[in-house]
Each structure stands twice: as C-alpha cells, then as structure tokens.
Amino acid sequence: MTDLAISEVRFIEAPVQYHDGGLLGWATCVVDNGLGVALGVRRTVDGRLTLSFPARLDDQGRRHNSTWPIDQSTRDAFEARVFGELQAQGVLP
Numbered sequence: 001m002t003d004l005a006i007s008e009v010r011f012i013e014a015p016v017q018y019h020d021g022g023l024l025g026w027a028t029c030v031v032d033n034g035l036g037v038a039l040g041v042r043r044t045v046d047g048r049l050t051l052s053f054p055a056r057l058d059d060q061g062r063r064h065n066s067t068w069p070i071d072q073s074t075r076d077a078f079e080a081r082v083f084g085e086l087q088a089q090g091v092l093p
Contacts, residue, residue, distance in 0.1 A: 005032050009085040
C-alpha cells in the first residue's frame with residue numbers, strides 16, 4: 001500500500017544536544033486527509049535519514065508501537081514523501 005496522500009508536512013528541530021544521538025527533530029503530517037501523525041526524524045550511524053514512528057515503553061522497557069508502516073514498501077513511500085517535502089521546504093539537505 002503505497003498510495004498514501006500525505007500533506008501538511010511540518011518540521012520541529014530537536015535541541016542540538018539530541019543531534020549526536022541521531023535525533024534531528026520531529027515531522028508532523030496528515031495522512032489521507034484524516035489522520036495526524038507525529039514522527040521522529042533521525043540520522044542513522046551510516047548517515048541515512050529515517051523516520052521513527054510513535055511508540056511507548058512499558059515498565060519493563062519494551063517498545064510498543066502505536067503507529068507503524070505495514071510493510072517496507074509503505075515505509076519507503078512514506079519516507080520519500082515526507083523527506084521530499086522537507087527538502088523542498090529547505091529543512092533537510
């Protein structure tokens with residue numbers, strides 16, 4: 001499923017002290033004109049940009065995602081659209 005309509009992409013930069021850990025900031029967007037989503041914008045150790053989807057940690061430190069792409073092609077399409085918009089806005093190189 002890669003035919004998502006993604007609009008209203010915005011970026012909030014993370015404080016500089018988070019950049020060394022890979023967190024550049026947060027992107028918000030609207031999916032299919034009806035669902036607002038906030039995502040982490042990260043740079044991996046090998047320099048790639050990636051999105052982290054909302055999750056919470058339970059009391060034993062286990063991660064539980066509340067929103068996620070259903071497959072790799074959906075993740076790729078989501079990242080391409082969000083990063084493309086942020087690049088067009090001049091937020092990302």
